[in-house]
Amino acid sequence: MNRREFVARSAAAGAAAVPGRRLRARAATAAPWYAAMRRCGQLNFNERDPLTLDVAAWAEYWASLRVNALLVNGGGIMAFYPTDVPYHHRSAFLGTRDLFGEMAAAARARGIRVVARMDCNYSWEEALRAHPEWFERDRDGEPRRHNESTWLFKTCMFSPYFTEQMPAIYREIGKRYAVDAFFTNGWPSTGALGVCYCESCQKVYREKVGGVPPEQTDATNPLYRRYYAVFMDRLLEVWRLWDAVARESRPDAVYVGNLGGGIRVVKDLARIGQVAGWFNADHQGRSGDTPLWDCAQQGRVARSVMKGRTVTNVTGAYSNSRPVWRHVAKPAAETTLWMAQTVASGMVPWFHWLGGAPEDERWRDTGRRFFAWLAAQEPHFRNTRSVADLAVLFPQTTIAFYRSGGPGAWRGSERVQGTEYLQGLYAALLQGRFLFDFVHESDLSAQTLGRYRALLVPNAAHLADEPCRQIRAYVQGGGSLLATFETSRYDEWGDARSEPALADLCGFISAGDVVGPAANSYMRIEERHPVLAGLEGTKLLPGPESRLPVRLREASRPVLTVVPSYPAFPPEMVYARTPRTDDPAAVFRQRDNSRVAYFAGDVDRTFWRSGNPDLSGLLQNTVRWLRGDRAQPVTIEGDGLLEAFAWETEPGYALHLLNYTTPNLTWGLVEHSYPIGPQRVRFEVAPGRTIRRVEALRSGRALPFEQEGAAVRCEVSSVVDYEVVALT
Ligand SMILES: [Zn+2]
Incomplete structure (x- = not known):
């Protein structure tokens, strides 16, 4: 047992020796109310709901799910209470009702906390006429209409709508109803930055950015880089302001932003995690070819920045596929598996239905069955620590900004491509049944990494100096490392380094620019090695689509060498022009307990795209080899x-x-x-x-x-x- 293992085990033994009762008592005095929340529900009102909504029946339904908190619409786009804030648009059907107030009271009477669900993203023409400065503008100065509900106009986060109008609404709701939290639909989100041409934004561009930033994500552009920083600063300023306003009427209240996006993020989650008391992933389901595990991945991402603080994940009970159906249910099996991933990955489930008068009732029992079971087993879902001892680096800046210099065809749908390296490694880890956590690239301190046996890095092409330094320290301290392809070849913004920052650690010297993408290349087996277990009966393995040409830093014989691509069609032409090279396809190094594996090609992404099990097997074997003799937990x-x-x-x-x-x-x-x-x-x-x-x-x-x-x-x-x- 090395020192790290000793410290980790002693700490675990110490924690286990403390009786559960004492742990809970201590947590109760220190933690906010939402830290103990285990189940959450949401009814999304529509404008017509005040005509017919049966508050008592709905409150009974949510109580039957044993939710700790209920989200209902307060206002923003539409007030569901008799607001006095100018230009805060009341539901046309509100009449004399106070639907929000009724629902809040009914929830409270059943011991359920109340979260006011707000929307800060759109307002109406009457507001546009009175406060043109609140709204986003196109390049030609036109306000931006909602694409479906064209009578609504997009508000601008750099405008006073966010610093004056929304706080006025929060204050009114806070004073009247003393809500436990405010949540904003759709804001800030984790996706790409918007670019607006309103007066507020023009001023920001003039004074802080030095010009109008590009409308598409482009980290090679200096204006984009400055705008990214200014945008994040404003986002966090608004988040802090709203959080402070939430506390004015109730010291234990909190503001909750809308995040999510799974592994596909552009905004800086690590910075958001520093201000967020509660991370909500608006990650309600999947569509298209999104893998089933998308929700569990979301849990891993959120946890990498929240580190045990509250994370919720919304499950849409309706069919949020593509195309979407808001008023019919998803199959119970899909909904249940989504909620199961939510709790398995350590998040709190938040069950969501739209509209107060459903004609499809099938979803009700799906939520009730799962939540009732959760409630009955609640202590087993109060996690204190992950048992996994493998860390996967969550390469946020690569996912956000990486653009390959390869041929044009490879650049299509580029946001997805940045995630494919991680997705391939992830699939291989699932097939190998490994336990692992995500660690965020900005959180690689000895304290974070010290408890892991190995760090797995799926082509973190963009990596700042500090994480590179921390990875080096981790390996020098006895940790093991897997890295692929262009890892550390660029700084966080994508400026190329003369040599990948971790090249020496990985035992290679780069020898040219990326080759590929190209099919029909191979890796030739030169030496038997534990990473090749189960890959007998062949001298060739499928090669990666793209690779960085490298040489070994130390004189030795590579385990795998590159067989360059040759024609795959027509069959008469299909023979290796250069069947044998000395170019290493991988480097494996071992010093004491520390083992380092580097693949010069994008084996992770190529596995994701091809599904070829040889590549998965190679990755799985590599992870086993990195662990050395240490048994898996x-x-x-x-x-x-x-x-x-x-x-x-x-x-x-x-x-x-x-x-x-x-x-x-x-x-x-x-x-x-x-x-x-x-x-x-x-x-x-x-x-x-x-x-x-x-x-x-x-x-x-x-x-x-x-x-x-x-x-x-x-x-x-x-x-x-x-x-x-x-x-x-
Ligand atoms: Zn603007």
Whole structure:
């Protein structure tokens, strides 16, 4: 056991020795109310709802889900209470009702906290006429209409609408209803920055940016770089202001922004995480070919910046596919698996329906069943620590800004491409059934990385000096590292370095510009090595589409060499022109406990695009090799594709198993579950900890188990959609 392991294990043993009751009592005095919130519901009113909405019936429904907090519409675009704030548009059907107030009172009477759901993004023509300065403008000065509801106009976050009008509305609602929180729909979001030409923005461009920034994400442009900083500053200024206003009427209230986007982010999540008391992921479902695990990934991303503070994830009970149907339900199986991913990854589920008079009632029971089960098992969802000892670097600036210099065809739909390296590694880790956490690239201190056996870096092409320095220190301190392709070749904005900052650490010298993308290239097996386990019977492995030409820093024989691309068509032309080279396709180095693996090609992305299992196998073997002799904290053997999370919880430990074995993995929606058979689990608990009971919480059965030293073994006979194995 090295020093790091000793410290980590001692800390874990110490925490486990504290009785759960004392832990909870301490948390209750220090933590805000939303830190203890485990379930959350939302009814989104529409303008017509005041005519017919049955407040008591809705309050009963939400109470039956045992929600701790309920979101209902306060105002912004539309007031659902008799507002006195000028240009705060009342619902045309409000009449004498105070729908928000009625609903808030009904929720409170049932012990449910009230969050006022606001919308700061649009207002009406009467406001536009009185306050033209509140609104975004096109280049020609025209206000921007909503694309569907064309009578609404987009407000500008640099304008006084955000610093005067919205605070006036919050203050009115806060005074009248003493709400527990405010949430803004649609703002700030994690996506690309908007560019507006209103007077406020023109002033910002003149005085702070030095010109009008480009409308598309372009980190090569100095104006974009300055605008990004100014934009983030304003976003955080508004967030802090609204949070302070929320507290004026109630010291324990909080402002909650709208985030989400899964792994596809442009805005600086790390900075947002520093001001956010509560991170809400408006990540309600999937569409197109989005992989099923998109919600679990969201949990990992959010956790990498919130570090145990409150994260919620919205589940749309309606069919938020493409095309979207707001008033029919998604299949129960898809909705349930989304909520299961929410809680498995450590987030709090927030169940959402639109409209007070549903004609589709199927979603009601889906939410009720899952939430009632959650409530009954609540202590097992109070996580204190992740058990994973592998870290995957979340490469935010690469995802936001990376643009390959490769041929034009490779640049299409570029926002997605920045995520494909991570997506490929992620899929391989799931297939290998590894437990892992995301760590944000701006949070690689010894304190964060120290508890991980290895750091896995999926082409973090953009990487600032500080994370590079921290990764170096981590490896020098005995940590292991996987890096691929152009990792650390550029700074955070994309300015190329003369040599990738981590090249020496990875044992290579770069020898030219990126080659590819090109199909029909190969990696030739030169030497047997543990990373090639199971890849017998071939001298060739599929090559990456793109690669950085490299040479070895130290004289040795590469394990894998490059066979350059040659024609794939017509068959007469399909033979290797250069069957053998000395160019390494990968570098594997070992010094004491620290092991470093570097792939010169984009094996992760190529795996994601091709699905070729040789590439997944190579990545999985590499992760096993990086770990050295150290046993995995949890192993799960059996058939099927699953994603696992393991947590230390207040009562003990919980292993979450999400069954992704479905034909709808990358084409929603899941309608049926395909149960996977016996899963043999080995779970390493803290030394000295005796496990007295192992229980499958979804199937509600006690499981026979054996404990030998720290290792607890049990078998889960079947996982239908989701199972939680609780060890206490
Ligand atoms: Zn503007």
